[in-house]
Amino acid sequence: MAGARRYRTAYLFLAPAVLVMLAVVLYPFIYNVAISFSNMSLYHLRDPQFIGLAHYKTIFLETEIWGIFGKTILWTAINVVSHLTLGIGLALLLNQEVRGRAWFRALLILPWAMPQYITALTWKGMFNYEYGAVNLLLKAVHLPAVPWLSNETWAFIAPIIANVWLGFPFMMVVALGALQSIPKEMYEAAQLDGANWWYQFRRITLPMLKPVLGPAAVLGTIWTFNNLNVIWLVTNQGEPADKTHILVTYVYKAAFHYYRYGYAAAFSIVIFLILLSFVVYYMRIQKEEV
């Protein structure tokens, strides 16, 4: 009781934040779970009925879903790996004593500082078959134009390029911060021991980046997995013929173009569970390492 009184002021200060969190996170989540068991749609907007796990069954029986799931994994993996390699690579370069380092750094952070949808739409324009900058450039070096947005494969590659562009600065900034916190003497000691650049990179730099880049990569994975904007905008809502969807764009379309609210809610729960198991898995690995 004494404890409750002691913390009363603290709870009072926390209350507004807690209330807002309940209103914008917990309530929608519970509501979402509820309608995932109902047949709510445009026909049953006012009179949804409980239909149990029917939507979940549909989701797992739809063969198309597995393709989309695979594409989501591919999309996430390619993006995160590219973000990490590009980010670390550029951070290594920026960590050198180069002239105009501050300028390069500012320039390289720019893609990240832009609003995502502006960048996405700009890339969409650049991928235009006839007038887009990318094809004009290809033509200038006598390469054939690429049907960026009309061919199923290219239309998947295009948003990946756009999202790699959008995502590497974050990893670069994180990696650069981590690099700068590695004491110079560690490399000097290694140098005296005879370690070359590659050896130092593998045995010192990478392991010392890991505690910082690990969590950043997990965040990046979640963001990318759930990245609606880029695919949605660059491929113009999953064109051609809904062949370029990842899970979230598929759900978004189901909910807001086809008004299949119950179905989309169930689908969202599935996505949530996938990410949750990923995070739990990561945390377990991390705990083992410590």
Add this chain to the structure above:
Amino acid sequence: MAGVRLSGVTKRYGAGITVLDNIDLEVHDREFMVLVGPSGCGKSTVLRVLSGLEPVDAGEIRIGDRVVNDLAPRDRDIAMVFQSYALYPHLTVFENIAFGLRVRKTPKQELARLVGEAAEVLSLSDKLEKLPRHLSGGERQRVALGRAIVRKPQVFLFDEPLSNLDAKLRVQMRAEISALHKRLQITTIYVTHDQVEAMTMGERITVLNGGHIQQTDEPLTLYNTPANRFVAEFIGSPPMNLMSLTKKDGVFQYAGHPLPFTGNTGAAEPSLDTVLAGIRPEHVDVAEGGGGLPAQVVLVEPMGGETIVYLALEDGTRLVAKIDGMRRFTLGETLMVTFDHQQIHWFDPRTERRISL
């Protein structure tokens, strides 16, 4: 085994800053040489050019009979212990010590044996599987030593290795490093800003200031015959008293008083009008009466075996005296100060070099 010789070594950073100016330094094979000087005088830079981490602008560096100016750090066969220890936080003690051996692709069994030996010498055998963050300061220090000795290099470099330890541990590690050197007999250059460390550890000491070598000598020689004012003031604690004397009527006087020397004063007349007289605190004698310079007691620091007495002369000049601990002093008391002439160090006030009177 190898000696080290720097000849005319100069190091500049950028155009303006000369950090090492024409350094000549010879360290004999198996010698323990201490490099001492105030912060920023270029001690670390000497080690860095020696190890090859920094190139020199002029001069020659020899290790053994090889000129190593153009050799990469790894080919100089040198091991360095950094002030920060530079341990790899993600590697165990074993892997930290083994790092250099792994780089050199030492066979597995050989590697385990060498690391085991080094750990044994440094009493780290039961810590091999721990990470650096789970070690105490002294243990980390030992791991850093282990990493250096495991490779059996030609030369050891130490850059202020004890400055992160508490006073008690420092005294203990001081002895351990000295013992380690006796046992391994590897040429060592040990950098410190602490003159006590220098005096207690060095077989010879080199005093560095402002990128210039001031003096290289054995500890007692350095203490008893400092080559210049800087060395005189830097070595010894509390530092040497310095008084500026002016010649009057053919005798050097202090503020109008002929200096109250005891013992032989029959020295040759110098050609100078003023001199600097340096008197170590233990050579300042005080008495309650009699002749001498009157001085007031302003601070007393009893240390037990001896007492440090801070005195103010009539014109305000401070003198420090180290007196036997049995005597008691009261603040404000006036004492008569005398000096033993035999124990005075004379310096030319313009060149600040040692002269004899």
